[in-house]
Amino acid sequence: MADNPLLTALPPQTDYISYLTILEYNLTADQLPTLHDILQDTTLTANIGWDLVHLLLPLLPASRECLQDVARLGNPREVVLKVTELLEEIGAEDEDEEDDDDEDEAAEDEAQEVAGKVEGLDINEDEGHKKEPDDLVHPALRAQTPQEATKPPSKATRFSALLEMLAILHPRIKTKYPSRFLSTSLQAILPAFMQVARRPEATEAVLSFIKELSGTKRPKLPPRKSSSSMLNHSARQSAPDPEGQDEALGIDEAALQTRLLQSFLTFVAEGYMTSMAVDEDVPGLAWASRYQEKLHPEKVIPGRRTYGDLFAEVEHLHERDTVVGQILALSRDLKISVEELLHGIAKPNEEEDEEMELPSHSNDVPLSRTGSIYLLSAMAASSALFDAPTASPSFKIVPDFAAILASALGDPATGSTGAEPEPLIDAVLFLGFLAIDAGHGMSTNNDTAYNNILQRLSLLSANMPSPALRYHAHVLTSSILHAHPSDHFRLAFIRDTLEHCPYENLKASAIGWLKEEILAADRYTQEKKDTIEETSIFSTPAALTTLGPFLCPDPDKLMQDQSISDSYATFQAYQAFYLAVLNLVYLLLSSPHLLSELQIATVVQEWGLPHLLSALLGAANDFRNYIEKGRLGYGDDEAKGAGLVSMDLVKMSISEVREAAEKADVQL
Template sequence: MSATDNPLIEALPPASDYLTYLTIIEYNLTPENLPVLHRVLQDETLTTNIGWDLVHLLVPYLPDSEQCLQDIARLGNPREVILKVTESLRLIEYEQQDEPEGPIDTLAGATDSRARAESCTYPIKTAPTEEGEKRPGSSQMVELPPPLPLPVSQFVALLSMLAILHSRIKTKYPSRFLSTTMQAILGSFSNAESHREELVLAIVKAVKQLMGIERPALPSRKSSGVLSSGPIVTAKSALDPEATTASGDELSPHESAIQRKLLQSFITHVIEEYMLNLPADEDVPGMAWCSRLMEKVQPERIIPGTQTVSERYQREEKLLRRIDAIGQLVTLAQDLKLTDEELLSAAITAEKVAAGTDGEDEPPASAEDIPLSRLGSMLLFTARQTSNILYDTGKLGSSQPFAIFPDHQELLKNCLSSPAQGTGTLGTEPEVLVDAVLALGLVCLEHNAIGEPATDERFNEYLQVTALLSSNCPSPNLRGHAHYLTSTVLRSQPDDNARLTFIRDTLEHCPFENLKVSAVGWIKGETIEANPPTPHHGHGHGAPSEDSETPSIFATPLALDSLAPFLFPSLHADLVTAPLQDAWIAFQTNVSFYLASLNFVYLLLCAKHLHHKLAIADLWQNAGVAGSFLQPLRDANARFREEMDSGGRLTDERSDTVLAEMSLLDVTLERVTKAVSFLNET
């Protein structure tokens, strides 16, 4: 069929009216007819009248229909088309994404290295050479990205249209259109479950165009599939037929401020949406900022021969894509002039409902009405602060100092569950959020920015939160980082009485056994530091200064005496006289704590230089360690063994792990008992 015989040509107005012509397009729209429609849409009058009604017809034909959609964005009525585009964004059905079956199945047995290689290589196709016009038929081998799923192509194309449309609308209050657009983009993005990095790059590109930012986007990984989101439009766009301002008119400062704040707020919400929905990965929570920071600043802690988390982020494609996406958003936030002070202020401020979210007829009246995302601001701030260390930028990125007290404490209070809500929720937030909050604490430690707690109570409140994180987090990785942060901040407190109070409160009141084990470790560390085998002065918390006669409380019997009832509790009622099942549960819950306390008392008995100074013999007798702590453990262990043998009531509890644990307890009890003889030698 010749071009003139094509119904899209034959029925062109005035041969038919616009409504009839739209119907003809709908019935004759095929992939083969798209080039014809593209030529037809170069008529500005036609496209102004029918363009907005074509959007929903063309979106299902992407990416083939992209040229036509760009024509509509350039030449259609921008106010009408923008409504259709935002509507189409909301209607994208991401759940229909299907992974291609063939290529994936053939790689099922491939090695990791081969899979990585193939995932980074595009199919080889032929394309005309640069001299194609001079030498017809000449071609060269090129790499083409794999096709994106239709919903992703739709998102990318629609955002490209929006960037063009917003630049065409000439009105005193363009922020009213921008507010609606940002809501539609964010709503659509939040519905996507895969290819989110591609969507992020499309968002970054669109915002840069909206703001007229000329800095090119950072180069993305080849496998991201977003090397190009379609042809770059160089053709001239039509004027706004309903313009209320001239093309050269400057926006008022008030309106410019609203637009900038809208985009700033939008970016913080995109970061929140992207990061809090990153897929869970063993030992890699979100961006794994904590682990990567510790590997950077304390490389001596890395176990030789093991793959580090940092190496994984340099080699694994999915993790590299995360770094790409966050890097793009961080750079864009910088271009939008979002300051660290603004981010910190938003992170510790109770979040309001963003203007316009309850109804798009109510756009923000001022920039102050537009809040940044609280969690998104914190995540963006963390990305900046960790990057300064990870990539040696040498900048703190803020004129405002950020310290443990009061800044990090405020972030803990506002970005994680409050302990007042119950100890069961703190630490169960998304791992990426916990990782980010803890990473900021590690940044403070690296900069030696502890600050001054307003009161001892505030100091204890901070440690209670980080200690609970070290107990409650499901991720052992994050528990370890929380424990390190807690221990380091605790040791930073110059008042040894304040440190002792926190340790005692933890041992006495904390319901978590692993946290009580940590508390035993803290008192052990304090005792060793305050009482070196060879006395010296001026080093550590425990040593008094040369002109001070007041020793550390940990260098006197007072500290251990005050802790003894909680370090070596009376266990007879819990483990010996209690009903068997209750005793067994109590034993299983606390056995790690029992072992930690036994090892500590073994240290006290073996370190002869402590015996007189800390009155260890009196402690042993007065606290009844042998009778109230050691003997009930012996009796309980024997009781449980008997019930595990010969069809006893604990037969089902018997396992290699349980038996090994009970044997370890027997051995430790025996070691402590033998070490008691050292008390008679001093």
């Protein structure tokens, strides 16, 4: 031990800079216990601690205790700057390096390269000595087994260790404006966290960091298998700030620090939720699906595992609930209100300066708009899904939900709606269900806002790759449309969709909206026929006459000047729409009351329905023959059979419409 260079070179035997150089070339995993004892010298650690952090990181997790020593006893201002710098490096690293396997492979290649260099060394006779192989090996790789040398600490491990240091360092800094240090650190943490948010130990570290700085005393997350090994540093004494000033905090400083943590938590919520992988069609927390299951248990398919069961039984899904519960608890401790979240969501986008200035007032610190949506959803879910003894957030379709949609989803004009992260779309749809179910009523004074809501939601129902979210978007669109008090507004939106929408599946939905409006108007008219003051436009032929040109487009025009395969592809694209029209016509012909009140015999002639039926039947027969003769490229019997069934479905629907027309004595 007497020959240990870490001990023999201790200041005052050498100056601090020289001692740091000796540490750099002699620090190995085996030397960490010795270094831990050395670092208990407060004066020494205050002078060299800041420059040890980058030497100790490669030796994690064995060096974690020494890093804690540096955080407790080093100069807090200098060490904070160093830790911030290293976090910025993690945040700037290539995202492809996030995969630990990739990192391990890179480290293994580096170790093999070093080994190759060592094997090729020769004795330098002129200098009279043999160069030691260890001189070429990075200190972090010395005194480790080959297997250990190929596994440097992952980003998540480094991130967690640095966050633990910051949790110790910031309370030690005694200055009039501690928010300046905190703001700088938080800006460095976020990009790094976005790189590692999917790793449990990283999320655990960032939440523990917020708890420490907010003074929250809550139990840690449930234990899990993790590369992180949290140290209990609370019982160890930290050295005072050598540059500390015994003066009162600046004006608004306490509020500014709280606001910084509030803002930071919303960005953490955004990073964590966005990092969730879509598994078994479970987007994020599946709030919308679980809410619908609870609200309408009769619609749950018997024998099928529900989303509620999945989150109760599947470990990594249950963990999502646990983590979001911790985030929600911290938001309550930091006193983030529903009003603040709604204000942050609705606040217009502001251009960011290239060089962000440190905030000087709490009002200057924005919340994450996306993170605010997640927190608002979590607040609502705690009462709506888990029966927590808290009031569910109350907000209206307009202006609250309108602002949420505009903030979360892309512009309908660009067609980008639906490209957002699925956890975000799930949260938005869940909030939409809550808003419509709250029953606040709608006003006819905000038709532009309602139109924007319906356009965004309907596009979502057409574009979403997730079947569950696509269905929820359709249900929510229908609910909001039918809840609007103006029948003329509802008719105008249905017409606009049929006339201008480029998605045929959405046009088929519009036929469904029309059918529901006709049935609802008919029920209301019959129930209130003695007291009704104004007849709905859907109870008259006017609605069907207005929509006629868009309900019966000529199939011949769709397929003219195309090859057989192109014509068939076009027919398939429009098939759902045509089947919806046939279903609507069958309903109108089968109801004696609707047949009379809506003058269906005249209306269907105005539509040109007889020609539509003949054209559809001819196309279905032709394509069926082409499929049977193998002219449409079906590669196997199963696909060929599906194509035949598809054409038979069109033919059967046409037959049913004609039978209904014959019974109703309507000429088709």
